[in-house]
Each structure stands twice: as C-alpha cells, then as structure tokens.
C-alpha cells in the first residue's frame with residue numbers, strides 16, 4: 669500500500685527513505701522540493717542519505733493520494749497545518765510522528781487530528797528512532813498506536829523498521845512528548861557537572877512523572893513501559909545525538925544555544941507544566957526544566973530544590 673510523508677525534516681525524510689528502500693511506494697511532500705529534486709538528497713535536514721530512485725517528491729498536497737499519511741511537521745506547527753489542510757485528509761489515516769503537546773491548547777497530536785480532521789483516522793508512530801539511524805538502515809523498533817492498529821502495523825513494518833502495535837494513543841502520545849522534557853533535564857544535569865548518578869535519578873523519577881501524567885490523562889498503566897516511553901526515554905537521555913539532550917547540555921554548560929533547531933521539549937515542558945498544575949499533578953522535574961529554561965532559577969538552585977523535597981516512599 670502506498671504511503672505519503674508530509675514534512676521533509678530529518679525524520680520525515682528518513683522514514684520516506686527507509687520505506688521506499690523497502691519497496692513501499694512513497695511520496696514525500698515538502699513546501700519546497702527544488703533542492704531535493706535536483707540533488708536527490710535532503711542536504712539541509714538529512715545530508716548524506718541519497719533518495720531511492722522510486723521515492724517521489726511533491727510540493728503540491730493535491731498530488732498526495734495515499735490513504736496512509738505520515739505527518740512529520742514539528743509539533744507546534746501541527747495545529748495550523750491540520751487546520752489549513754483538513755479538506756485534503758477526508759478518509760485518510762493520519763499517522764502523527766511528531767512528539768509533543770500543543771502549547772496553546774494542551775492537545776496531543778491524536779487530539780488535534782480527531783478535533784480538526786474528524787473525517788480522518790488518527791494514529792501515532794513513536795519510539796526510539798534517530799532519523800540518521802533510520803536513514804542509515806539500522807534496526808529500529810517503534811510503537812504504532814491506533815484504534816485498530818494491525819493493518820497499519822503490517823503496512824509500515826518494512827526493511828529496518830519493526831513496529832509493535834498498541835491501542836493506547838494517550839499513553840503513547842504522552843511517552844513521546846515527555847521523554848523530551850526529561851532529556852532536557854538530563855542534559856542540564858550533565859552539562860552543569862552534576863554527574864551520571866544524578867542523570868540516572870532524573871531518568872527514573874522523570875519516568876515516574878511521565879507515568880503520573882499519562883495515567884491522569886487516561887493512559888493505561890503499562891503503556892509507558894514500552895518503546896514510546898521507557899525506550900525513547902533511554903535513547904534520548906543518554907545520547908548527544910538527541911537535540912533535546914544536547915540543548916540541555918549546552919544550557920547546563922552556559923554555552924550559546926543553536927538557532928533554528930527543532931527542540932520539542934521546550935514548548936512541551938511548558939504545556940505539561942500548565943496542564944499538570946490545573947489537574948493537581950506533582951511534576952517537580954518538569955517544573956524545574958521550565959523554571960531553568962526561563963531563567964527564573966539556576967540549575968544549582970533547581971538541584972537544591974529537588975534535593976530538599978519532602979521525603980517519600982518510592
């Protein structure tokens with residue numbers, strides 16, 4: 669079955685390459701395809717990975733006829749993108765690959781699809797998967813969440829991509845969104861010299877925070893133990909290839925921040941903090957990330973505040 673990928677950032681491009689290389693007919697849509705059409709490579713976002721000959725490019729959404737549509741635009745652009753293009757998506761399955769929570773509305777990608785494109789079927793693809801690994805053909809396991817995930821699991825398991833299925837879109841969405849926030853916290857800790865034991869503590873207590881938030885939003889208790897929760901948390905909190913971890917690292921070291929890089933955890937930390945406060949959910953690490961990013965407190969003040977919290981049972 670043919671597949672369209674909308675958004676030619678690093679991840680959308682890598683998925684399009686991996687699926688096309690595995691023999692799936694793929695159309696990759698981007699706002700501007702001129703350079704990619706000439707070089708048969710995404711030199712801006714994913715340099716070094718040539719396109720398979722059969723991969724089709726377009727800058728015209730009306731060319732996209734595939735029933736399965738992977739959405740690979742950044743989270744904070746998704747709401748406007750769906751609003752502008754809802755009419756194109758009637759009868760399609762929209763598989764969001766972005767990770768985060770919309771800052772203005774507090775909605776997840778699946779919530780946005782359900783509200784803005786009611787004639788489409790929402791799904792999520794999430795889990796530990798650096799674009800460069802996917803594009804390089806390295807083995808990658810992901811979670812595909814949908815109300816009826818099995819047909820999609822079969823359609824999108826190809827080549828180096830192995831998909832597990834789930835029906836808990838709330839849990840899978842929260843796992844992918846929140847692992848980026850905890851990765852920023854871990855980057856801050858390592859960058860500020862707080863040590864690897866502190867990172868392990870942040871990962872573990874951050875995982876507890878992710879579970880609390882997910883369950884309060886209606887997730888199943890076990891979902892975050894899977895690829896989109898524990899799996900992606902492990903990858904992102906331990907690798908400098910993660911833009912969220914690298915952002916925290918440079919902030920922790922007091923270095924200049926890179927411009928124009930997609931760092932989903934920044935807006936998502938704020939969105940989670942706001943939603944958690946409204947719902948009365950205790951999210952100390954997320955709140956510290958927000959406070960440090962805004963400059964309200966230093967990393968060392970955050971460390972003191974976390975160490976001084978009331979003692980509790982694990």
Ligand SMILES: NC(=O)C1=CN([C@@H]2O[C@H](COP(=O)(O)OP(=O)(O)OC[C@H]3O[C@@H](n4cnc5c(N)ncnc54)[C@H](OP(=O)(O)O)[C@@H]3O)[C@@H](O)[C@H]2O)C=CC1
Nearest residue numbers: 676677678679680699713741743745766767797798799930
């Ligand atoms: N990179 C990775 O390893 C992974 C990323 N993800 C997730 O995928 C999502 C996208 O990330 P990634 O591909 O890395 O992002 P990039 O920063 O590489 O690229 C973002 C892309 O989004 C496009 N875009 C931005 N705004 C719009 C818009 N309004 N309409 C259409 N296209 C738009 C940009 O197009 P233009 O060039 O025209 O500006 C650009 O191609 C994120 O949520 C991320 O968390 C998930 C797993 C792995």
Ligand SMILES: O=C(CO)COP(=O)(O)O
Nearest residue numbers: 795796797798910911912
């Ligand atoms: O989600 C990712 C890997 O699964 C990519 O993480 P970053 O956005 O932090 O680079």
